[in-house]
Every structure is written in structure tokens, then in C-alpha cells.
Amino acid sequence: xxxxxxxxxxxxDPANGIDGVIxxxxxxxxxxxxxxxxMDARPDRVLDAAGLVxxxxxxxxxxxxxxxxxxxxxxxxxxxxxxxxxVRRTPITxxxxxxxxxxxxxxxxxYAGMGYTTVFDAAIPPLAARHAHEELADTPIIDKGFxxxxxxxxxxxxxxxANEPERLRAFVAWLLHAAKxxxxxxxxxxxxxxxxxxxxxxxxLDGTVENFGVTPRQIITSLAQTAADLGLPHPVHIHCNxxxxxxxxxxxxATMQALEGRRAHLxxxxxxxxxxxxxxxxxxxxRVTELAECVNAHPNLTVDVGQVLFGETTSxxxxxxxxxxxxxxxxxxxxxxxxEMEAGxxxxxxxxxxxxxxxxxxxxxGLEWYLLVNDPWQIAMSTDHPNGGSFLAYPQIVQLLMxxxxxxxxxxxxxxxxxxxxxxxxxxxxxxxxEIAIITRAAPARMLGLAHKGHLGVGADADIAVYTxxxxxxxxFQLPRWVLKAGEVxxxxxxxxxxxxxxxxxxxxHYDESAIPNIRQWFEEFYTIQFNNYAVDDHYxxxxxxxxxxxxx
Amino acid sequence: MPxxxxxxxxxxxxxxxxxxxxxxxxxxxxxxxxxLTVYHGKRQLPLGEFFEIEGEKSDDLILHGALNKIRWVGRxxxxxxxxxxxxxxMHLGSYMTGGRIDVHxxxxxxxxxxMKKGFIHVHGNAGGQVGAAYxxxxxxxxxxxxxxxxxxxxxxxMRMRRxxxxxxxxxxxxxxxQMKGGTIILMAGAEIRTGxxxxxxxxxSLKPLLLMPTFVFNGCQxxxxxxxxxxxxxxxxxxxxxxxxxxxxxxxRGDVAVSHKGEILIWQPTSQT
Numbered sequence: 001x002x003x004x005x006x007x008x009x010x011x012x013d014p015a016n017g018i019d020g021v022i023x024x025x026x027x028x029x030x031x032x033x034x035x036x037x038x039m040d041a042r043p044d045r046v047l048d049a050a051g052l053v054x055x056x057x058x059x060x061x062x063x064x065x066x067x068x069x070x071x072x073x074x075x076x077x078x079x080x081x082x083x084x085x086x087v088r089r090t091p092i093t094x095x096x097x098x099x100x101x102x103x104x105x106x107x108x109x110x111y112a113g114m115g116y117t118t119v120f121d122a123a124i125p126p127l128a129a130r131h132a133h134e135e136l137a138d139t140p141i142i143d144k145g146f147x148x149x150x151x152x153x154x155x156x157x158x159x160x161x162a163n164e165p166e167r168l169r170a171f172v173a174w175l176l177h178a179a180k181x182x183x184x185x186x187x188x189x190x191x192x193x194x195x196x197x198x199x200x201x202x203x204x205l206d207g208t209v210e211n212f213g214v215t216p217r218q219i220i221t222s223l224a225q226t227a228a229d230l231g232l233p234h235p236v237h238i239h240c241n242x243x244x245x246x247x248x249x250x251x252x253x254a255t256m257q258a259l260e261g262r263r264a265h266l267x268x269x270x271x272x273x274x275x276x277x278x279x280x281x282x283x284x285x286x287r288v289t290e291l292a293e294c295v296n297a298h299p300n301l302t303v304d305v306g307q308v309l310f311g312e313t314t315s316x317x318x319x320x321x322x323x324x325x326x327x328x329x330x331x332x333x334x335x336x337x338x339x340e341m342e343a344g345x346x347x348x349x350x351x352x353x354x355x356x357x358x359x360x361x362x363x364x365x366g367l368e369w370y371l372l373v374n375d376p377w378q379i380a381m382s383t384d385h386p387n388g389g390s391f392l393a394y395p396q397i398v399q400l401l402m403x404x405x406x407x408x409x410x411x412x413x414x415x416x417x418x419x420x421x422x423x424x425x426x427x428x429x430x431x432x433x434x435e436i437a438i439i440t441r442a443a444p445a446r447m448l449g450l451a452h453k454g455h456l457g458v459g460a461d462a463d464i465a466v467y468t469x470x471x472x473x474x475x476x477f478q479l480p481r482w483v484l485k486a487g488e489v490x491x492x493x494x495x496x497x498x499x500x501x502x503x504x505x506x507x508x509x510h511y512d513e514s515a516i517p518n519i520r521q522w523f524e525e526f527y528t529i530q531f532n533n534y535a536v537d538d539h540y541x542x543x544x545x546x547x548x549x550x551x552x553x
Numbered sequence: 554m555p556x557x558x559x560x561x562x563x564x565x566x567x568x569x570x571x572x573x574x575x576x577x578x579x580x581x582x583x584x585x586x587x588x589l590t591v592y593h594g595k596r597q598l599p600l601g602e603f604f605e606i607e608g609e610k611s612d613d614l615i616l617h618g619a620l621n622k623i624r625w626v627g628r629x630x631x632x633x634x635x636x637x638x639x640x641x642x643m644h645l646g647s648y649m650t651g652g653r654i655d656v657h658x659x660x661x662x663x664x665x666x667x668m669k670k671g672f673i674h675v676h677g678n679a680g681g682q683v684g685a686a687y688x689x690x691x692x693x694x695x696x697x698x699x700x701x702x703x704x705x706x707x708x709x710x711m712r713m714r715r716x717x718x719x720x721x722x723x724x725x726x727x728x729x730x731q732m733k734g735g736t737i738i739l740m741a742g743a744e745i746r747t748g749x750x751x752x753x754x755x756x757x758s759l760k761p762l763l764l765m766p767t768f769v770f771n772g773c774q775x776x777x778x779x780x781x782x783x784x785x786x787x788x789x790x791x792x793x794x795x796x797x798x799x800x801x802x803x804x805x806r807g808d809v810a811v812s813h814k815g816e817i818l819i820w821q822p823t824s825q826t
Contacts, residue, residue, distance in 0.1 A: 076689075077689055078687075078688045078689035079687065079688070079689035079690045079691075080689070082687065082689070082690075332691075
């Protein structure tokens with residue numbers, strides 16, 4: 001591969017402290033290289049970026065783009081596909097559908113078309129890892145990976161109940177290895193299992209999961225510790241209990257405190273920041289101020305937002321009881337899937353209305369998070385695609401963050417009660433391009449422990465997005481001038497120029513072989529699949545994997 | 554002068570002909586109409602390949618021939634008329650928002666699917682899913698009138714929200730499935746599971762129905778609205794009985810598995826009560 005130069009662009013590379021400096025970026029063999037010495041170094045190709053904005057490729061750390069739940073949503077919502085836009089076949093790309101849950105090929109093209117080059121699916125049941133890898137293999141251009149669901153896994157709950165931290169650690173390491181997963185994900189820890197067992201969902205950290213005798217608090221602390229002991233590149237990734245319920249901010253705060261300084265990432269935090277009473281929608285309010293204070297005071301915590309945007313979308317979650325709750329609230333159709341002893345999920349179509357007090361307040365709460373967390377390195381942009389809205393809405397969020405006049409205009413259209421229950425109106429902060437580059441690329445890459453992503457330093461992957469500077473931030477971020485993936489120009493002015501396939505990112509865990517007989521016995525006794533058939537072999541990652549090293553303490 | 558279309562070549566697979574609507578042809582010359590694109594399976598062909606076309610620039614279309622394989626005629630039309638002499642294929646008048654369609658022959662499934670307004674009259678029989686919601690959609694027809702002189706198939710009026718469907722002949726199973734509003738009039742009754750899952754809306758049958766156990770008998774009535782409705786329907790040559798001396802309606806509410814707000818009225822002539 002030849003030498004490529006992106007000449008004279010205004011570079012925003014927060015990981016290396018570069019804030020709008022005009023400089024050249026040199027690329028060779030898929031990596032960023034130092035400027036060649038000597039005056040006679042001649043690049044094979046030059047992209048003239050004079051007057052353009054150069055950033056690392058976007059990193060989406062929390063989306064739902066593969067696996068059984070996503071596919072079930074596609075099947076459940078033919079109307080979403082029928083009325084949605086389509087991606088037409090071209091000589092170099094395949095056809096696809098969009099809607100709230102785009103098809104696999106369309107997902108890759110659309111992310112790359114916006115300048116995103118790395119995306120993680122946030123919730124895969126280990127038993128369905130094979131399916132998730134098959135779909136990711138059909139998701140072009142982007143590098144990808146997924147988090148594995150651990151918070152309701154029977155084996156995990158048993159080890160916690162039996163106080164066997166070493167066995168738990170070995171199991172987590174083995175399972176991440178076997179499923180080629182990236183991180184430990186907790187979804188409503190304990191609550192999904194309780195609900196699957198026929199009992200009510202669990203509403204406090206100290207409720208007990210029947211049949212196991214463990215509490216959400218124990219699950220959270222054990223797995224946070226396990227992830228830390230293993231030195232996983234990404235710490236435990238937590239979807240707290242009580243998602244979406246008024247008054248749930250108490251649970252969220254308790255979760256932050258229960259971690260006692262351990263590193264953790266709290267995801268789609270917007271959905272967990274509500275004040276009020278569970279039975280009284282009238283009391284619904286924002287408690288972001290208190291929670292953001294806690295995040296500001298605890299550098300061990302990071303969050304992504306799960307911004308709500310107005311319009312039609314599909315809620316899909318590993319939180320089965322939440323799916324059922326939403327179905328009861330909205331009256332819309334519902335599907336639920338359980339995965340043996342591992343996990344569950346729920347899917348409901350949902351429409352966020354600008355004129356709805358609750359929806360508008362959810363929208364405001366998301367924006368409060370971006371504006372109240374002081375250090376942008378602690379917060380990542382997400383819509384929890386497609387739960388709060390499609391990833392295609394990211395440019396709209398950029399506009400909302402960079403332009404307070406626009407924000408105030410939208411705020412004028414929402415029900416006036418929202419202004420009383422949220423502090424958004426009083427927040428004057430505007431994001432700079434540098435800060436946008438942090439929350440969309442540099443910070444998520446750092447949270448994920450991806451040393452080779454999210455920056456433009458020498459040795460980094462040459463995943464680069466070049467935007468045309470404009471006062472209209474929506475247009476600017478919707479239509480990048482060029483997008484490079486592994487050094488190849490894959491997108492020009494929003495059009496796919498070549499279809500490449502990225503690598504699958506997985507955590508390079510090492511496990512204790514002596515733990516295997518016990519896990520094997522567990523499989524032989526209870527699983528529908530033989531132990532030897534469980535692990536995902538390399539055929540399922542045809543474009544290769546990148547093993548990201550662990551750093552045990 | 555209406556535009557006349559005569560089928561000259563029978564398609565071998567269904568022909569997707571959503572261009573056959575007044576909204577598209579009303580301003581086109583004859584040559585332009587002949588060159589409109591239709592989908593024959595995956596192949597794109599000019600409309601003139603399948604039809605002899607006379608006339609141009611009109612809101613009124615007349616179609617002749619065995620059009621069983623011609624689909625989507627009158628899709629999303631908002632004005633004018635389509636008259637069909639012969640049978641016609643699926644999705645006739647789906648999404649229409651106005652105008653009138655007359656079929657002198659039989660029609661297939663999904664007539665008036667998700668229509669918003671307008672009038673469809675089929676003088677022969679129809680298939681299933683008349684005025685229904687397409688799969689996954691929240692609501693079927695939102696307004697308008699569909700009259701079928703003959704019989705109809707499964708799921709007539711499935712998830713309809715408003716409007717009227719009148720069947721001269723019998724309907725098959727699941728008439729008014731998950732209905733949310735509107736009226737279905739069955740002059741010759743229906744097979745089983747009528748009104749299953751209905752939330753609201755009215756089904757009137759002039760023949761006895763085998764009802765599901767989730768419908769609750771609510772007394773004999775001669776509701777005033779039937780009187781009003783009957784007068785309205787006279788203009789279409791439909792006679793809905795309402796006078797007390799002729800009989801009464803047995804009123805059932807349900808489907809209580811989901812709601813108590815739907816109603817089924819079954820006519821009992823005086824001689825039988």
C-alpha cells in the first residue's frame with residue numbers, strides 16, 4: 001500500500017492534545033506514520049484538506065447492531081421497513097433497508113458514511129455469539145465487537161452465591177475467550193433472572209434473586225472486581241436496575257456508590273436519571289444535577305448518554321421486564337426472548353413525541369448530561385441505538401450541543417412543565433469541535449481501552465474522518481468529505497467508494513485451565529448445547545480478529 | 554374522455570402496476586402513458602408492453618381484460634375514477650385518499666389496504682384482508698367506503714380504524730380482527746371468530762353468527778344509529794332493516810379478552826323472535 005498524505009487540514013486530535021492545528025497526516029499500510037524525512041518524500045496520493053476538519057474516525061461504544069435481539073426487532077416490525085428508506089444496490093455495494101433497525105450491510109455503510117469506523121454491540125447473550133459474529137461478518141467497513149451479558153447468567157450467580165471469586169474469574173475469562181467477546185455487560189443485574197423465574201422485577205440493589213440468594217449489589221461488585229482483576233480493556237459496562245422508572249435515580253446513585261472506587265462504565269445514563277414516584281407520572285423530574293456531581297467527583301466512572309430524539313424508533317433491550325413494562329405503558333406490540341440460563345430481551349416499537357411531557361423531559365435529561373459532566377473524557381455520545389433514536393441522529397446531537405440558540409428553539413416547542421423539571425434552560429455551555437471530537441471518538445476509544453483507535457498519533461489505525469467546515473453542524477457531520485478506514489478512502493462526500501471489511505475486536509483473556517472441568521460439567525448437565533460445540537471458532541470471523549490485550553493488576 | 558386500457562399480453566408473473574392511477578396519468582400524453590414503467594417480476598418494462606391504450610390526459614380510467622395478475626391498481630389515488638371490466642389483482646386501491654373505483658368482476662386480496670378515503674365498489678367477489686392494515690401496521694383503513702356485492706375472504710377489516718365495509722355475500726374467518734373502529738356490515742353473515750380481538754367498532758350482521766365466548770350478550774335493541782345508517786346506505790341500494798315492527802338487533806359487546814367497547818349486532822326478524 002502506498003503513502004498517502006492528508007494535506008493542510010485543521011486537525012482535532014484530543015488524545016494528543018491537538019486542538020485545531022493545521023498539519024499534515026501521513027498514512028501507510030493502514031496506520032498513521034510520521035512525516036517522512038527529507039524534502040523529496042513523495043506521497044502516492046494527496047488529499048487536499050485545506051480548510052477542512054480532520055478527526056479520528058468515530059467510535060460508537062454502545063449500539064445494538066447485531067445478534068438475535070436486533071434480528072427479532074427486524075422481523076417484528078415489517079411496517080418499519082415498508083415505509084423506511086432503502087439503500088440501493090450499486091456496482092460496489094449491496095442493497096439494504098434502513099428504518100430504525102437497518103439491515104447488516106446498510107448498518108456498515110451508514111456508519112461509515114457519517115465518519116464512524118468502530119462500533120460495539122452492547123448486549124449479546126453468549127449462546128448467541130455465533131449469530132452475532134455472523135451478522136458482524138456481513139457488516140462492512142467498520143471495526144466491530146460486542147459485550148457479553150453476564151449479569152443474569154446462572155453460573156455467574158451460583159459462583160457469587162458460593163463466594164467463589166476465582167471460579168468466577170476463570171469463567172468470565174473463558175467465556176469472553178470462547179465467545180470472542182470484548183467486555184462484561186450487566187443488564188438489570190439479577191432483575192431479568194427474577195422476572196424470568198416468574199417473580200417480580202427487582203427494584204432495589206438489595207433485593208434478592210430467588211433460587212440464587214444473591215443481590216444486584218453483589219452481582220455488580222463481584223463482576224466489577226472480576227473485570228478489574230482480569231485487567232479487561234473495558235471495565236464492567238452496567239445497565240442499572242430500574243431503567244426508565246420514575247425515581248430510579250436513587251438506584252443509579254446507589255450503584256455508583258456500591259462500586260466503591262472500582263472502575264465502571266454506566267451506560268445510557270439518561271434512562272436512569274429520573275426523579276419522582278413510580279406510580280405518579282406527574283412527579284417525573286430530572287435528577288441529573290445530583291448524579292453528574294457524583295460522576296464529576298469520581299474519575300473511576302464513565303458514562304454514555306442514550307440520548308432520546310423525537311420520532312419513531314424501536315426499543316430493544318436485554319432487559320426483558322422493561323420490554324414488558326413498555327408494552328403495558330404504550331399498548332404497542334411486544335416480543336420477548338430468553339436465552340436459556342444466560343439472558344433475556346424485550347422489544348417494543350416506541351414513538352417519542354415532542355409534545356409529550358415525559359418524552360420531552362427525557363430529551364432534556366440527555367442533553368443535561370452532556371452539559372453537566374465537566375470532563376468530556378468521562379462521557380460518550382450515544383443514543384443507545386435504536387432505543388433513544390437511530391445512530392443516524394448523531395449529527396443532530398452535535399448541533400444541539402454546539403448551538404445553544406438551536407437548543408433553546410427546540411426547548412420553546414416542548415411542554416412548559418419540562419422547563420420547571422429540568423435545568424436545561426439555564427445551561428449556556430456550548431461544545432467546541434475539540435470537545436465533540438472527545439465525546440464521539442477519543443473518549444469512547446479510551447474508555448474501551450483501544451490504544452490504537454480514537455487518535456491520530458503515529459502508530460494509530462488510519463481511521464480518519466474529514467469534514468467540511470460549516471456553521472451548519474448537522475450538514476457538516478452528516479456528509480463527511482472523506483472517510484478513511486485502515487488507510488483506504490472508503491467514503492467520499494457521503495458516497496461509498498469501496499467496500500472493505502473491518503476486524504472483530506475481542507479481549508485477549510487468559511483463563512485457568514483447571515476451571516474447565518467444572519464449567520464442562522455445568523454444560524453437560526444443563527445446556528442444550530455440548531461444551532465442545534459452544535465456543536465460536538475462527539470461521540465465524542472471516543475478516544480476522546484483533547485481540548486487545550488485558551492488563552491484570 | 555376517459556383513458557381506456559385493454560390488456561393485450563397476459564403477464565407470466567404478477568405485474569406491479571401502481572402507475573395505473575389518475576394522479577399519475579392525468580397530465581400525461583398517450584405516448585407518455587405507454588412508456589410508464591411497470592415491474593414484471595424484477596424486470597422493468599413499459600406499460601405499453603401489456604396494454605393497448607387509447608386516450609390521454611384524463612382523471613378517468615377504464616380497464617378491460619382478465620387483470621388477475623395486475624397489482625396495485627389505483628394505489629394512493631386521490632381523485633378521479635377507475636372502472637374495471639374484468640377481474641383485478643391484489644392491492645386494488647390501497648392507500649387511496651380519494652376518488653372512486655368500480656370493479657365489474659372479482660377482486661383479489663388487500664382491496665383498500667390502509668385507505669384513507671374514497672369509494673370502492675366490487676360487483677363480484679373479493680379476497681381477504683379487505684380494508685386491512687398491512688402486516689405490522691397499527692391501523693387499516695381510516696375512512697372511506699368499500700362495498701363488495703359478493704363474498705370476501707379472511708380478515709376483512711383487520712385493524713380498521715374508521716370507515717365502512719359492506720359485504721353482500723358471506724365473509725370467511727376473522728372478520729373485524731383486532732378492529733379499532735368503523736363499521737362492517739355483513740348482509741350474509743360470516744364464518745367463525747368474527748370480531749376476534751376487536752377493541753372498538755361495530756359489526757352488523759343480518760344473518761346469525763357463531764360468536765366466540767368472549768362476546769357478552771347485552772340485550773335486544775333497535776339503536777337509533779342504525780336508522781341513520783340505513784338512510785345513508787339507501788343511496789347505494791343497500792337496505793338495512795331497523796324498524797321495530799320488522800325485528801330487533803341482538804347486541805353483544807367484546808371482545809372482552811381485550812375490551813368491552815366493541816359491538817356486534819345480529820338482526821333477528823320478528824318472525825323468529
